[in-house]
Amino acid sequence: MTRQRATTIGFTAILMWALLALLTIGSAPVPPFLLNALCFGIGGGLGLIWLALGPGFDVLRGISWKVYAFGSIALFGYHALYFTAFRIAPAAETGLIAYLWPLFIVLLSGLLPGERLGPLHILGALIAFAGAALILLGRGDTGASVPVAGLVLAFLCAITWAAYSVLSRRLGQVPTESVIVYCLATAALSLLVHLAFEETIWPASRWGWLSVIALGLGPVGAAFFTWDVGMKKGDIQLLGVASYAAPLLSTLALVAGGRAQATPILLLAAALITGGAALAARASLRPVRPAEDG
Template sequence: MARSRATGIGFIAVLLWALLALFTVGTAPTPPLLLNAICFAIGGTLGLIWTARGGGFGKLKDVPLKVYVFGTIGLFGYHALYFSALRLAPPAQAGLIAYLWPLLIVLFSGLLPGEQLRAGHFIGGLTGFAGAALIIQGGGSGFDAAALPGYLLAFGCALFWSGYSVLSRRLGDIPTEAVAVFCVATAVLSAGLHLLTEETLWPQTAWAWASALALGLGPVGLAFYVWDIGVKRGDIQLLGVSSYAAPLLSTLVLVGFGIAAPSWTLGLAALLITGGALLAARASLKA
């Protein structure tokens, strides 16, 4: 597969992830681990069907166990943190902090062999983190201590996904079909932990079930398979560049559906986080 085509396929995931916050809000009050189990069961089933149609099951037996563990921890950790963050903090603000991952991907990829960090990376990083600080500080409304746990979980999301994406580069010879196993294992792990730690609250309305189904098919399903192709076979830094659209798109979707109220604080934070990723990406492109 051509590098440019793989990069374009990877960007499909960015468009799907722009809907992640919208559908997550739509599933309330389903608890995070149960939502994880539902969505990854759907996403894993989707992957197994795709693997079966392509005759790819034979590729899975040669995948090392440590890779399955790595992939499962990455998917489980990110989404457990993300779903929890959007239950504990305003969704648009928490979502923006979680969307520091495009910036972090560019920064972390500079640590890969043959890459280097430049001044533009650090300037971009400071700009993006300034946007996150503006959200936590609350802008004109002041600091909201009640939302802080959600914001911290959202930052954990950004660290998880950027680290997972960059480290996946070192697993480039692992077939994308293995992502289906990651999803199924994540569903099983989430279901087990849910039974131990959470009260069972299934989606309550038709819209809630539709949101859960949409999550499993798109942002927590197809997105992983196309993203895996992109980061392993495409231009990971260019994907980091193109991913700057994610926080803006996600915020616009939430405002457009009336879930988040437009405000100067939200707009400025989105521009800072997006701009920071763009500055860091520009430094990579110059290199």
């Protein structure tokens, strides 16, 4: 698989994550960890069917339990921190801190063997982050005070996802099918937390169930598989900067779905995000070569 193709596959995860907010709203009033268990259960279950009809279960043999533990803890930990942070602190501030993960991916990727972090990568990441900040801060969530604990959890959330994404590059020899185990383990852990701390509330309508299923198929399912391909074999820096398109696309999806209103700030945010990604893309222009397995 070429670097360019792997990068394109990675982009599809960003597109799927753009529907995360809209579908999450539609899944109400399902509590967070139950929703997590349902969605990851759907994603992992479909992965098992794909595995049975395709490469077979033998592909999962020989993978170290440490790898499975790493992926499972990362996916579960990220979502646990994410949901808890949004319960404690206002959405705008929490979302802004949580969306530091693309910037961290770009910066941390420079430490990987064979990768080079240039000035345009850094400048593009900062410009794109400014666009994401405009969207998140422009939602109108205000308050007299912002709980520090919530912001700390959001920061840890960003660090967790960035570390998982970058370290996945070091696991390039591990087949993407391993994500199936990550998803199923995350579903099991989420179910345990739900049973211990949450009240069981199922979707209240057909749209609610459709939203849960759509989440399991896309943003909390297939997206993790395509993101894994992009992180392991694609242009990790370009994907990191392009991830800033997620809050923009998410906002546009909410507008299209009647859950938010279009504002002039979206135009400026779009220009900043597009410009930042363009700078990173220019910095990444070099002869396309096949991705290495390691």
